[in-house]
Amino acid sequence: xxxxxxENLHVYYGNIHALxxxxxxxxxxxxxxxxxxxxxxxxxxxxxxxxxxxxxGGQITLAGEDLSAMSPHGIVAKGVVHVPEGRRIFGRLSVTxxxxxxxxxxxxxxxxxxxxxxxxxxxPRLRERRAQxxxxxxxxxxxxxxxxxxxxxxxxxxxxxxxxMGLAPVLVDLIYDSIKEINASGTTILLxxxxxxxxxxxxxxxxxxxxxxxxxxxxxxxxxxxxEVRRAYLGG
Amino acid sequence: xxxxxxxxxxxxxxxxxxxxxxxxxxxxxxxxxxIMARRYPGEVWIDxxxxxxxxxxxxxxxxxxxxxxxxxxxxxxxxxxEVFMSGAYTAYFVAAAFGRSGYLDRNPVVSLLVVLAVAxxxxxxxxxxxxxxxxxxxxGSPRLVPLIAAIGASFFLQYAFRGFFGSGFQxxxxxxxxxxxxxxxxISILRTQAVVxxxxxxxMLGLYAFVMRTKTGTxxxxxxxxxxxxxxxxxxxxxxxxxxxxxxxxxxxxAGFLYALVFKQVHFFMGFIPGIKAFTAAVLGGIGNIPxxxxxxxxxxxxxxxxxxxxxxxxxxxxPYQLKDVIxxxxxxxxxxxxxxxxxxxxxxxxxx
Ligand SMILES: Nc1ncnc2c1ncn2[C@@H]1O[C@H](COP(=O)(O)OP(=O)(O)OP(=O)(O)O)[C@@H](O)[C@H]1O
Ligand SMILES: [Mg+2]
Numbered sequence: 001x002x003x004x005x006x007e008n009l010h011v012y013y014g015n016i017h018a019l020x021x022x023x024x025x026x027x028x029x030x031x032x033x034x035x036x037x038x039x040x041x042x043x044x045x046x047x048x049x050x051x052x053x054x055x056x057g058g059q060i061t062l063a064g065e066d067l068s069a070m071s072p073h074g075i076v077a078k079g080v081v082h083v084p085e086g087r088r089i090f091g092r093l094s095v096t097x098x099x100x101x102x103x104x105x106x107x108x109x110x111x112x113x114x115x116x117x118x119x120x121x122x123x124p125r126l127r128e129r130r131a132q133x134x135x136x137x138x139x140x141x142x143x144x145x146x147x148x149x150x151x152x153x154x155x156x157x158x159x160x161x162x163x164x165m166g167l168a169p170v171l172v173d174l175i176y177d178s179i180k181e182i183n184a185s186g187t188t189i190l191l192x193x194x195x196x197x198x199x200x201x202x203x204x205x206x207x208x209x210x211x212x213x214x215x216x217x218x219x220x221x222x223x224x225x226x227x228e229v230r231r232a233y234l235g236g
Numbered sequence: 237x238x239x240x241x242x243x244x245x246x247x248x249x250x251x252x253x254x255x256x257x258x259x260x261x262x263x264x265x266x267x268x269x270x271i272m273a274r275r276y277p278g279e280v281w282i283d284x285x286x287x288x289x290x291x292x293x294x295x296x297x298x299x300x301x302x303x304x305x306x307x308x309x310x311x312x313x314x315x316x317x318e319v320f321m322s323g324a325y326t327a328y329f330v331a332a333a334f335g336r337s338g339y340l341d342r343n344p345v346v347s348l349l350v351v352l353a354v355a356x357x358x359x360x361x362x363x364x365x366x367x368x369x370x371x372x373x374x375x376g377s378p379r380l381v382p383l384i385a386a387i388g389a390s391f392f393l394q395y396a397f398r399g400f401f402g403s404g405f406q407x408x409x410x411x412x413x414x415x416x417x418x419x420x421x422x423i424s425i426l427r428t429q430a431v432v433x434x435x436x437x438x439x440m441l442g443l444y445a446f447v448m449r450t451k452t453g454t455x456x457x458x459x460x461x462x463x464x465x466x467x468x469x470x471x472x473x474x475x476x477x478x479x480x481x482x483x484x485x486x487x488x489x490x491a492g493f494l495y496a497l498v499f500k501q502v503h504f505f506m507g508f509i510p511g512i513k514a515f516t517a518a519v520l521g522g523i524g525n526i527p528x529x530x531x532x533x534x535x536x537x538x539x540x541x542x543x544x545x546x547x548x549x550x551x552x553x554x555x556p557y558q559l560k561d562v563i564x565x566x567x568x569x570x571x572x573x574x575x576x577x578x579x580x581x582x583x584x585x586x587x588x589x
Contacts, residue, residue, distance in 0.1 A: 050468060076470030088465035090458045100451070101458050105470035153470060 091135025292537015317511015335409025522578025
């Protein structure tokens with residue numbers, strides 16, 4: 001059975017029909033990617049899964065349990081965690097406090113300590129700046145912090161929205177290495193990307209979104225080889 | 237070159253600059269006049285400062301509630317002065333009962349602590365109720381709507397207390413041990429003022445530690461910065477908002493108790509002026525900023541206690557002390573004109589308003 005399953009999802013912003021019946025599923029341990037042009041509805045899909053938006057129709061289930069009526073914090077408590085587009089770190093809190101907020105729903109002190117060490121191990125830059133106010137970090141460091149903060153929740157499913165946006169190539173590689181590492185340690189990932197090539201290189205499967213609909217789906221290898229995808233998203 | 241300078245200086249700027257200079261001249265002129273006249277010896281100034289600090293610490297406690305709610309909801313809770321009044325007024329009944337039975341003087345520490353607790357609990361309960369029935373349903377509507385609801389709630393509370401308990405003043409019983417003065421470091425200070433100062437400072441330290449050091453406090457700061465991102469961390473946003481109201485209101489309740497200790501009476505309208513003064517203090521310190529509210533309150537207290545004599549006496553104004561409210565509200569207007577983000581506030585005001 002799929003771990004996360006979205007069925008026939010319809011979402012509106014006022015009168016704008018942003019998602020027109022999207023269905024997708026993510027199996028345990030997989031990395032699945034959602035690609036598509038600007039405005040296709042990728043972020044909207046993630047926001048609806050994490051409870052920030054209410055669907056007008058359709059279903060979202062985690063291991064068979066319905067999530068579509070739950071509050072955002074209830075969904076986090078179930079283990080589905082969304083690292084939003086544009087980092088959204090708490091600029092006036094310190095680096096450590098930001099990470100602690102990631103662990104907000106947890107009570108296992110020693111586990112939290114261990115995960116803090118893991119994040120600092122993954123991103124040594126953050127360790128050096130642990131007492132610094134997060135608003136003063138560079139863009140790349142803020143992305144590391146946002147990713148680390150997402151990890152501190154110990155999610156079953158991590159929803160990542162454009163983790164490579166605006167980063168220098170070296171940092172993109174670092175973030176992608178950490179995505180692979182997170183996945184290898186057992187976290188299922190739904191990855192939204194503009195950078196389709198990067199995304200398809202780590203994912204096992206993918207969905208292509210266009211104006212609120214899934215127009216194509218398949219294994220990462222098939223999508224990479226697909227003529228249309230190559231033309232539209234891979235620049236060749 | 238001259239024309240580019242003219243373009244940069246608009247008429248409004250010129251007007252504001254002229255206004256600033258006029259105010260500065262009046263203030264300096266008044267100060268020089270007062271100091272030259274030497275009518276007031278040093279001890280009087282010390283008294284002004286002590287009185288100002290104790291009054292200011294009450295403003296500071298109330299200001300915390302305005303600033304915390306604003307920080308998390310970007311809303312001015314105009315009923316906060318009435319939250320303060322409700323605590324003081326309800327605690328009056330307990331204090332009066334203790335006074336009649338003589339327990340107040342037999343065991344002043346316990347009875348005053350009980351009265352304090354009643355004031356804090358009542359204020360908290362009323363604020364939490366207000367949030368639930370009057371503000372939460374309006375969340376997401378335009379910002380003016382909850383503001384009007386708050387003004388309505390403020391009238392509702394005033395007239396509810398008037399309806400139930402009448403429009404007269406109720407005299408708080410006096411505690412014998414708090415009569416008279418103590419001599420501290422050579423300065424003689426009214427006992428009530430000393431108690432007010434110590435209690436207020438302890439409360440503020442406690443609140444600061446709560447907001448800065450505990451997980452719940454950190455979560456509240458996270459919510460006030462980015463509500464959506466906080467929800468994605470698993471923080472229950474509604475709960476954080478209720479806690480901000482509750483903590484702010486408990487400070488207002490404590491302030492109500494201290495205020496009654498100093499002025500020895502309660503009244504259904506007693507929340508209005510301290511409420512506006514505390515709001516001034518919060519704006520002065522930079523609304524949304526917790527240490528700012530504390531400093532703003534203390535500063536306003538001193539300003540209003542020493543200001544009339546310091547600035548106005550030297551200008552030959554008779555009975556300047558009558559004008560202390562004028563000074564306080566002139567200050568509010570000046571801050572709003574010249575530095576709307578407050579003394580401690582950041583230059584960029586509220587980025588997501
Ligand atoms: N708050 C909003 N109000 C109205 N329309 C919105 C809102 N947010 C998104 N939309 C619209 O919904 C559609 C999908 O937006 P969404 O943010 O999901 O796109 P996206 O695929 O994430 O794009 P990008 O790659 O640029 O991030 C777009 O047409 C967008 O204009
Ligand atoms: Mg997006």
